[in-house]
Amino acid sequence: MEARFQKYRGKVRLLYMYVREAHPNPQFAPCGSTADMGWSHASADTVSSAERAQRARWLANDFNLNFPWIIDDIDDSMHSDFWPFGFYVGWLVDCDGTVLLHEPWGWATPTTQWCDLPLADFDILEDYLDAYLASPPPCYRGVEKGPNVSIVPAAAHTEGIAGSKWVTDLSIANPSDGEARVSLHLQPWNLEDGETATRELTLAARESIEYHDVLDSVFEASGAATLRVESDSPVVTVSRTFNDTPSGTYGQFMRALPDRYAIGERVVGHLLMLEESTDFRTNIGLTNLGDQTATAEVEFFTADGASLGVKVIKVPGRGGTQKNRIIRGLTSSAVEGVRATVRVLTPGGRIMAYASVIDNQTNDPTYVEPIVNAFQQDLNLPAAAKVRGAGSSNWVTDIVVSNLESTTVTASVERWQRDHSGGYPDTAELVLAPLQSFVIRDVLTTLFATDGAAALTVHGSRGLMAVGRTYNDTPSGSFGHSLPGLDVTGDNLLRGGQVGHLLQLEESGAGGRRTNIGLVNTAALPVEVELKFFNAAGAVLGILDRDLPANGFVQLDRVLRSVSNSSERNARAEVRLISPTGGVVAYATSIDNRTGDPVMQLAWPVEETGEEK
Amino acid sequence: MLRTVLIGGLVVAAVLGAPVAESQVLPGEQVPLYQAVDENGRLVDIADFIDGTPMLFLYTSAT
Secondary structure, eight states: OHHHHGGGTTTSEEEEEEOOOSOOSGGGOOTTOOGGGOGGGSOSOOOSHHHHHHHHHHHHHHHTOOSOEEEOOTTOHHHHHHOTTTOEEEEEEOTTSBEEEEEEOOOOOTTOOGGGOOOSOHHHHHHHHHHHHHSOOTTOOOOOBOOEEEEEEEEEEEEOGGGOEEEEEEEEEOOSSSOEEEEEEEEESSGGGOOOEEEEEEEOTTOEEEETTHHHHHHOOOEEEEEEEEESSOOEEEEEEEEEETTEEEEEEEEOEEGGGSBOTTOOEEEEEEEESSSEEEEEEEEEOSSSOEEEEEEEEOTTSOEEEEEEEEEOTTOEEEETTGGGGTOSSOEEEEEEEEEEOSTTOOEEEEEEEEETTTOOEEEEOOEESOOEEEEEEEEEEEEEOGGGOEEEEEEEEEEOSSSOEEEEEEEEETTOOSSOOEEEEEEEOTTOEEEESSHHHHHHSOOEEEEEEEEEEEEEEEEEEEEEEETTEEEEEEEEOEETTTTTSEETTOEEEEEEEEEOOTTSEEEEEEEEEOSSSOEEEEEEEEOTTSOEEEEEEEEEOTTOEEEETTGGGGTOSSOEEEEEEEEEEOSSSOEEEEEEEEEETTTOOEEEEEOEEOOOOOOBO | OHHHHBTOSHHHHHHTTOOOOSOOOOTTSBOOOOEEEOTTSOEEEHHHHTTTOOEEEEEEOOO
């Protein structure tokens, strides 16, 4: 629901009212909660407003609910005023304090379980709010807010092992029709690498700017650092960190994340598909968003769910750290399909985490973004491959499906072939033991005995997670990109009318990069998608429309050639789901023409992140 | 998940005859003013929120 109301941020103040527990019983643990959240131990009724505040904080953290909260007192004052007889769950209050509207709780059908009860009719509420904001009363003004903030957890200008040289390219795009003022803050992980510094810039309407080797070119800094981006209107920021060799680059994509992606109290981040073997090594990175030192606990689990051990890591305030080959300190055996959980032990601490899994022969890194508080049950992996390409290339996709539950789970995997025109998918079944991470090498061959390219969906019970890696498997090592397993019921998809952004798009000849864009329709109805391309200066290059059949998957190779006859660098695409319903995953793969190494990014809607004052 | 968050089956208690007060928050009336706390224990005064910005209250409980 929060995703649904994001568009009102800055225009309407949204508040959760936390009141007494009606059913303080483990049977009524919050729907969607998993065993590791511990709600069965916290189901007694609260006896103080402080305890209620704690319960609200748990809810907010467990389910990533980011609007402000107000907590009822222990005399239930708010409950007494708001609830009686009405069964209303939403109240819209005008700018002068007058109640405009109250929204009823929808009633259940006889077959509906209690936790599936429908809510108030939010369509009516949205229609009302849209009409209200189109013609606001004289008392109206918007919410005063702080700057929009997003974080690039790690950027580099440093030398690594075997003569590797790691640098980061950063792109910032202003998708709005007005200027955006941006502050780019450097927060070195190690103060020996340099001091904090800030650079100010102004982006014209729809302009994108790219900084090659941002630490050196903008800050004259070296080492590793966190980059904090503040802006007066929402901007989109992405980065690519890569080993810059004379014969080309091998790298990984990292987007700038809003603060709400941080791991804090009661929040658990999961890092999947980690490996320590002769083929791969794993580094874990932690960035502290707070001013004080924070302590994180990272626990590692084998593919069959057994604990390998715990590492406790201190991260300095506003600093960061990366622990290289961290699994080697826990076991001397080769391990694959390892899952790590990241928790913050310091009260009030907020940390961003990531992993890099690096091929020991090519030094190509694969970025692993944490999955926070997983309770998904329907997942989409947008592009799996088994393709023999030019120059004897051999593209393969491995996936890992993890079961967080303490019971055995049967999951079905569907394969939707690229460019299919309709029909039904091939399906395969997975049986996952409790806490198992199921590693499936070359998934299209192993599960479906086929090749080509396909989108995969995984259906199961809650507590499922999945990620993958698509790579060129060569005799001298592999290089590729990570493949996310997206919760198709969450805010990972582009919904009707929403616009997602793809940055750092390039079509620049033999020494540069090329770009493919993929579109996956997760709905059982056909949808229409529009792609609008901009050059770095913000001029429109062209518009493409694509109709996708139900569950359709297309990939538009070298897509910039369709809208531009010249070389393009740092172009941007806006992906819009024209259809009013459904959901679409859009991605771009950007490929180094010399090495063939790809990175993958997803199209995310631009987000208002400024805190309300 | 949201279904969890909102309400938590209070209807059942009301239907079974749980005591309820007579007041309601109805359209056309002023929203009741409270001094409450937020999830971090900081004092929150609803009156401070009546500052020219419309508000949407969402009724919430954990269980």
